[in-house]
Amino acid sequence: MRIAMICLGNICRSPMAAAVATKMVAQGGLADQVLVESFGTAGYHAGEPMNPGARAALKRHGWPSDGHLARRITPADARAADLLLVADHSNLADVRRLTGERDRAKIRLLRSFDPRSLPADLEVPDPWGGSPADFDHALDLIEAACVGLVEHLASELL
Numbered sequence: 001m002r003i004a005m006i007c008l009g010n011i012c013r014s015p016m017a018a019a020v021a022t023k024m025v026a027q028g029g030l031a032d033q034v035l036v037e038s039f040g041t042a043g044y045h046a047g048e049p050m051n052p053g054a055r056a057a058l059k060r061h062g063w064p065s066d067g068h069l070a071r072r073i074t075p076a077d078a079r080a081a082d083l084l085l086v087a088d089h090s091n092l093a094d095v096r097r098l099t100g101e102r103d104r105a106k107i108r109l110l111r112s113f114d115p116r117s118l119p120a121d122l123e124v125p126d127p128w129g130g131s132p133a134d135f136d137h138a139l140d141l142i143e144a145a146c147v148g149l150v151e152h153l154a155s156e157l158l
Contacts, residue, residue: 001033001034001082001153001157002034002035002037002080002081002082003021003034003036003081003082003083003085003149004038004039004073004077004078004081004083004085005018005036005037005039005085005087005110006038006041006073006085006086006087006091006095007038007040007041007088007091007124007126008040008041008090008091008126009040009042009044009045009070009128010038010039010046010070010071011040011045011048011049011050011051011054011070012050012051012126012127012128012135012138013054013126013138015038015068015070016054016057016058016063016138016139017038017085017124017142017145017146018036018038018068019058019063019064019065020058020063020139020142020143021036021146021149021150022036022064023063023064024149024150025150025153027150028153028154029158030150030153030157030158033153033157034153034157037081038068039071039077040070040072040073041072041073041090041091041094042072043072046070046071046072047069047070047071048069049070050065050068050070053127053128053130054127056135057132057135057136057138058139060136061139061143075099078098079099079103081106082106083108084099084103084106084107084108085109085110085113085149086107086109086110087110087123087124087126088124088125089109089123092107092109095107109122109123110124110142110145110149111123113145113146113147113149113152114141114144114145114147114148115148117144124138124141124142124145125137125141126138
C-alpha cells in the first residue's frame with residue numbers, strides 16, 4: 001500500500017507526517033506492506049530539505065528527520081497512491097483538482113484518522129514561519145492522526 005502525505009510546500013507538515021507514519025508503520029509490523037511518501041501541492045521548495053523548524057520538532061519528539069527533499073505531487077504520483085492524506089482543506093481542494101473525480105475516495109484529511117478530532121477541526125495548521133511551539137503543535141496533531149492511521153492500516157492489512 002502506498003500512502004502520500006501532502007501539504008503545500010512539502011517542507012513542514014507532510015515530511016513530518018511521513019517521518020512519523022513511516023516509523024509507526026514499522027513499529028506496527030507493517031513496513032513490508034506500506035510505503036509512506038510525502039509531497040507538496042506547489043513546487044516552490046522542490047529539491048529543498050525539510051524546514052529547520054520541522055526538523056527540530058521531529059528531533060525534540062524522537063522522530064527521524066534526515067534525508068528529505070521536497071517534491072511536488074504529479075498526477076502519476078496521485079494515481080500510484082492508495083491513500084492521499086492532506087494537511088488542510090486548501091490542500092484537499094488542490095489534490096481534488098489534480099486527480100479529478102476518479103480518485104476522490106482515496107483523498108482524506110490526515111486528521112480524519114484521529115478519533116479525538118472534531119469534524120470542524122480536521123486541519124493541521126501550517127507552522128511555516130512560526131515558533132517552535134507552532135511546529136510542536138502541528139507535530140502533536142500529526143502524531144495523533146498517525147496512531148489512528150496505523151490502527152486502520154493494521155485492521156485492513158493484518
